[in-house]
Amino acid sequence: MNAAFLLWPDPDLGPELPRDVAPSEQIVLEVIEPTTQPPPPANLPPAPPPLTTSDLPPVEVPDEVIEEDIVRDLTIPTPPVPAPRRTASPTRTPVPAPAPPAPPGPPAPAPSAPPPAADRIVERPDRSPSLSGQALPVYPRTASVSDFRGRARVRVLVSSGGRVTEAEILERAEFRGGREVAVPSFPPEFDAAILEAARRHVFRPARDGGERVRAYAFISVSLDPPQ
Structure with missing residues (x-):
């Protein structure tokens, strides 16, 4: 099998097609020789001397005279101003004299000091106030109503010492x-007793x-007839 593959003839593919060959580029090299400067001469001529004012040619200046400008004052006549006409002076209203300043009033009272804490x-x-001692009402002897029984709610003002100074039913x-x-x-009589x-x-x-x-406190007072 290997010999058959190796010895098998090549197939005929026809004439070979031409190939496009790119033209080769030509590079031209030009050799330029470097230039050299000749050396300066050993004996240089001396530099010329600088020019002076005497060496310059004279400059001709024209003989001109500058005259000053003559300024003349021009007088312009002004028209006459007419005199103002006299008119009757208007009646002037008399200006009242300023009123005399008011006499100073009494000084403002000084702000009163806040009451002490005990009086507030x-x-x-x-x-709040708390009850420490209770008093019973005394039934009136000359009561207009017999066998009267009642109860009242009373608001009292307690002083800073714990005493009642005001009472209201x-x-x-x-x-x-x-x-x-x-x-x-x-x-x-029953209101008075309570x-x-x-x-x-x-x-x-x-x-x-x-x-x-x-401070204020609230109490309840009962009134019963004697037994």
Whole structure:
């Protein structure tokens, strides 16, 4: 098999086609010989001397005279100014004299100093007054209504010492048939007995900012007939 492949004749592919051959480029080299400068002569001629003013030729200047310009003042006549016409002077309104300055008023009162802490009334102190001693009301002997029983809600003003200085009844209720009924008013003697008992209550004073102050407190006072 190997011999058949090796000895097999080449196929006829026809005439060989011409190939395009690129023309070869020609490079021409030109040799240029370097030039040389001749050496300077040993004996150089001396340099010429510098020119002076006497060597220069004279310059002719024309004989000219400059005359000064003559300035003449030209007087231009001005037209006469007509005199102003006299007219009747308008009536001048008399200017009132300035009013005399007002006398100084009394000095403004100095701002009053803030009251001491003990005299201030604080609506919402840091610590409200607390009840330490309660007083019972005394039933009036000459009561206009027999067997009267009632209860009142009282607002009191507690001083910085813990005493009640003001008292006011806010609400009233009367016991009728075993129940409590709100009423607009009590007989005067019963109001006086309730307020007198409220003023005898004793409190621990309120404190605000670490100081004792006046403040309001609310208490309930009941009035019962003697047994």
